[in-house]
Amino acid sequence: MTNRRPIRAASSTGVRARSAQSLAPAHLGEATAAATVAVMVGGIALVISGIGIVVMALTIGARYGGDPPPNVGSLALLPAALGALLLLLGAGLTAGGLGVLAAARRARLLTGALAGLTAGLAALGAVLVMITPPANPVIAVALTIATLVFGVSALLLLRPRR
Numbered sequence: 435m436t437n438r439r440p441i442r443a444a445s446s447t448g449v450r451a452r453s454a455q456s457l458a459p460a461h462l463g464e465a466t467a468a469a470t471v472a473v474m475v476g477g478i479a480l481v482i483s484g485i486g487i488v489v490m491a492l493t494i495g496a497r498y499g500g501d502p503p504p505n506v507g508s509l510a511l512l513p514a515a516l517g518a519l520l521l522l523l524g525a526g527l528t529a530g531g532l533g534v535l536a537a538a539r540r541a542r543l544l545t546g547a548l549a550g551l552t553a554g555l556a557a558l559g560a561v562l563v564m565i566t567p568p569a570n571p572v573i574a575v576a577l578t579i580a581t582l583v584f585g586v587s588a589l590l591l592l593r594p595r596r
Contacts, residue, residue: 461537469587473549474531476584480524480552487517523552534591546591553584 459467491513495506503509526548533541560577563570 459535459537462534466590467535469549469590470531470534470545472583473527473545473587473591476552476580477524477527477529477531480520481528482524484517484519484521484524487520488514491517523548527552542591546588549584549591550588553581553588556580556584 462470491510494510494513495502498506527545530541530545530548534545556577560574560581563574563577
């Protein structure tokens with residue numbers, strides 16, 4: 435007889451579950467939860483920016499004092515429309531992030547698609563800022579960082595679950 439313990443075969447029942455503490459929801463991994471929070475923060479920033487652009491567009495006539503130009507109403511149309519679209523995009527990103535955290539059906543797919551669209555728009559904005567004279571490198575860097583954050587978030591949200 436021997437006093438050595440027998441070696442058990444490797445099986446899934448013999449493997450201990452990891453008990454590491456995590457703040458991420460159970461249905462998301464750490465990276466995907468961080469990407470979701472980044473999308474929500476970016477969405478809130480876009481909502482605030484959209485509101486600011488719409489207010490700026492609606493009050494453009496007050497900048498001219500007593501004698502505004504005759505076409506001041508048409509000057510406000512494009513910024514107001516773009517600000518409203520930016521407001522809707524930010525609201526969609528924020529609501530989508532909440533949906534992903536709450537494990538709503540198809541929220542991960544829609545939020546990932548919106549994050550990808552936002553990354554593309556931020557990349558286009560960075561290019562337009564740099565080619566339009568005078569180039570503004572501070573805004574271009576900020577848009578490049580936004581492209582990186584939203585692009586990586588889109589990749590993490592759109593990857594298949596394991």
